[in-house]
Amino acid sequence: MWDNHRTLHILANGIFTLAALIAVFVISPSVINLPIFTLNEVSVGGINNINGEFKHVKREQINSIISSEVAGSFFTVDLDKISNAFEKLPWVRTASVRRYWPQSLEVVLEEHVALARRDNLALVNIHGEVFNAVTDKWLPAFTGPVENSHEVARQYVVFRKLLKPLQQIIIQVDFSPRRAWRIHTKNGIVLELGREQVEARLELYVSAHGYIISQFKQPVTYVDLRYQNGFSVRTLDANRQHSRNPSLKKVV
CATH class of the missing domain: 3.10.20.310 (membrane protein fhac)
Known part of the structure; x- marks a missing residue:
């Protein structure tokens, strides 16, 4: 192409014309x-x-x-x-x-897509970003340090997926300053996951859920999954449900 003088001439003219137009627009406010x-x-x-x-x-x-x-x-x-x-x-x-x-x-x-509420003061979007807006839509709650909202949002999505086979809805996720996790479900169960292997511990709960239900006649209110070789279960004593007095039993 560089040996074709006619092509080079046309290209040079085009560049010159474009430069001239730009100069006119920059220099002349009347044109702008x-x-x-x-x-x-x-x-x-x-x-x-x-x-x-x-x-x-x-x-x-x-x-x-x-x-x-x-x-x-x-x-x-x-x-x-x-x-x-x-x-x-x-x-x-x-x-x-x-x-x-x-x-x-x-x-x-x-637009923001709201994922959760943050300490009843703000909302968290699907990217884990905190923003201030008002909605009547029901949303789960996140508690803990605001600076960890991204991490909590990501982990909530994982928790929700793991609990899906049980059709248990998460209503609150707690993430403590010591990085310990706790889940509250809609059917009134608190799942204590601690700081390590939280997904594996939740998977254990899902796999053992049928056994847990079969072993206890009273409603299960709390499952502590922080044990190395088992978990503990707390129920409402059937004879004391009016006083909300819990009993605790470890399952190995």
């Missing part, structure tokens, strides 16, 4: 602000939203931000300012803004 570059369309879409509708972000919120933050021409509009405004909405995790030649902007929003 021509009506042809006035923004007249802003499209807003979402990641994984259904039928173009958001689950939590309201159309009124979107319109308000567009009205207040979209200003200037195609070249002068502040994309960072717009994305920052959208990311201040409670349910927006990320916002990306792109220009589309010559008069349009595209905004793509990613």
